[in-house]
Amino acid sequence: DVKVTQSSRYLVKRTGEKVFLECVQDMDHENMFWYRQDPGLGLRLIYFSYDVKMKEKGDIPEGYSVSREKKERFSLILESASTNQTSMYLCAITGDSSYEQYFGPGTRLTVT
């Protein structure tokens, strides 16, 4: 079974704080993704990575950065959290067939 884990299920942070969300996979796959999911807007791609130290911007990268120092770990960083970044954050990897994505359980982030 594919396992994608995320560091926290629920997180509450204050405006201006630096926030780290971590994703770990056990599949030894190259491709990892960060999405946010909001009611009425669906899933939106923030960043993705094809390999260690490689990253590509998705549709909404503003206000976010990422880090991939090891193959199994992909971190999403909010440099200075703002209330409009309150959302559900989902990490995903692609499986053996590149079209399949496997998602982690999500982190519900609230910025107050």
Place this chain on the structure above:
Amino acid sequence: QKEVEQDPGPLSVPEGAIVSLNCTYSNSAFQYFMWYRQYSRKGPELLMYTYSSGNKEDGRFTAQVDKSSKYISLFIRDSQPSDSATYLCAMSSSGGSYIPTFGRGTSLIVHP
């Protein structure tokens, strides 16, 4: 116009009903068509995929793709309360990054 359109619902049906969930799309390059199921407060999980046109059946679920109409469907037979979830369609083109484009999801409620 969004690349993938999906009615958000909610769709409420009685137990045992046949459910039809649909998505339309505009990008004729899409070749892979996926359906994900997402339970409340969980990450999406891949339910079914279809390559190009045609039907695919898996137990009570049937996925159908009509590329000429740019229309895909997911049918659920003998629906159960445990089918209550949000269903997201996703599509990607062959070649390149395979990054899927998601619909916004349809909320399904199956009541006993």
